Amino acid sequence: MKREHGTIQSYITGFALSVVFTLIPYFLVVTQAVKGIVLFGTILAFALAQALIQVLFFLHLGRERKPKWQSGFLLATAGGIFVVTVGTFWIMYHLHENMMPTQAELKLAQDEGIAQVDGQKTGACVGASQMHMVVIKNGVASPSHTDAKRCDTIMFMNEDNTSRDIAFGPHSNHQEYGGVDDVPLSGGQSQTLTLNQSGTQSFHDHLHPEMTGDFTASP
Amino acid sequence: MAEALATLEREKPAAKKTASKVAVTEHNDHEEAANDRTTFGFWVYLMTDLLMFSILFACYAVLHGNTLGAASGRELFSQPVALTETLLLLTSSFTAGIGMFRARQGNKNQALAWFGATFLLGLAFLGLEINEFTKFVHDGHTLRSNGFLSSFFVLVGTHGAHITSGLLWMGTTLAFVARRGLTPGLVRKLSLLSLFWHFLDIVWIFIFTIVYLQAQV
Numbered sequence: 001m002k003r004e005h006g007t008i009q010s011y012i013t014g015f016a017l018s019v020v021f022t023l024i025p026y027f028l029v030v031t032q033a034v035k036g037i038v039l040f041g042t043i044l045a046f047a048l049a050q051a052l053i054q055v056l057f058f059l060h061l062g063r064e065r066k067p068k069w070q071s072g073f074l075l076a077t078a079g080g081i082f083v084v085t086v087g088t089f090w091i092m093y094h095l096h097e098n099m100m101p102t103q104a105e106l107k108l109a110q111d112e113g114i115a116q117v118d119g120q121k122t123g124a125c126v127g128a129s130q131m132h133m134v135v136i137k138n139g140v141a142s143p144s145h146t147d148a149k150r151c152d153t154i155m156f157m158n159e160d161n162t163s164r165d166i167a168f169g170p171h172s173n174h175q176e177y178g179g180v181d182d183v184p185l186s187g188g189q190s191q192t193l194t195l196n197q198s199g200t201q202s203f204h205d206h207l208h209p210e211m212t213g214d215f216t217a218s219p
Numbered sequence: 220m221a222e223a224l225a226t227l228e229r230e231k232p233a234a235k236k237t238a239s240k241v242a243v244t245e246h247n248d249h250e251e252a253a254n255d256r257t258t259f260g261f262w263v264y265l266m267t268d269l270l271m272f273s274i275l276f277a278c279y280a281v282l283h284g285n286t287l288g289a290a291s292g293r294e295l296f297s298q299p300v301a302l303t304e305t306l307l308l309l310t311s312s313f314t315a316g317i318g319m320f321r322a323r324q325g326n327k328n329q330a331l332a333w334f335g336a337t338f339l340l341g342l343a344f345l346g347l348e349i350n351e352f353t354k355f356v357h358d359g360h361t362l363r364s365n366g367f368l369s370s371f372f373v374l375v376g377t378h379g380a381h382i383t384s385g386l387l388w389m390g391t392t393l394a395f396v397a398r399r400g401l402t403p404g405l406v407r408k409l410s411l412l413s414l415f416w417h418f419l420d421i422v423w424i425f426i427f428t429i430v431y432l433q434a435q436v
Binding site for chain 1: 313
């Protein structure tokens, strides 16, 4: 049993090391000697090292007699903590990435038809609607002008091999159309846009701005 | 049935007496085994408590950016105060260790002095934390303001609640030690208490790093 308890010396060593391992990350953060992810990784490493120091010098773990139930239980808990913290962070990070406000708005605007334009709700598009096609081939959109009714849809078909990004308004000054910022199209892909906002709207390919066109949605 | 029970009751103390007479030398081993069991039971509690803290840490890691446009940790937290709290708690963990060492030696006055210092340092830590919390609430940064503050108050507040209960436990145990001396039962209580106190210091290292230092990254 005796060897499980610390000596004065072990407490002093543990205390001195802990103070050093507290001050180094503190001054790294205050002086901003390193930045960003490197800084965070460094201070986290110092925290883990200090926790290990205190487990060894203050809790005197590893000196118990066999079977080492305490060390075993600590390791099992560490495994549980790893799964809980890393798992939570991993899942929530991806959930966060995939539910960015802009993407949530785009989903509302297109699937639910309830985008806001200038603070006014555009209203849901329900019932019969017509689908128009705009085919982009050899860098030209045809037809270059589409006449449609509000709540009709336009399917943009990219028949070229290059990626396109349909943006609204002139290239120099992008606009938003019915809650949608842009319609990305990889080579050979097609995407459907619901015309949930009345009026005439020009568009262009942000990646190849010479490709332009427009459409009019009458109320 | 009742008679049999009554006989058992009568025989028990007698059996105990003879056993203690016969096995005086084994007595220490038995007590040590009992101590080991108690320590392990307490250890299991500490580890499950650690698991709970890890969940609160995970919540904070996910929510700390959700400030609803209000002040973030970078503007709210004072680094010197956080460092002072850390050093207070670290020193109190050290004094608790020395106090435990003296208690095992049977040195009552030294044990009381070192644990008394631990108590005062813990009280100073708690005072700083309460001061910080009241300042936040006074400035309108409350538990209900946003996800960041909810997870902050719950994580740091849970640790503070542990410190508070540790201080109550320490105060009563020290009062008993002062009155009755270092009995084996009280030494065992002190050893669990020092385990608890070291454990809270280790949890605080991560609060200091992940909550306070991380705010400036």
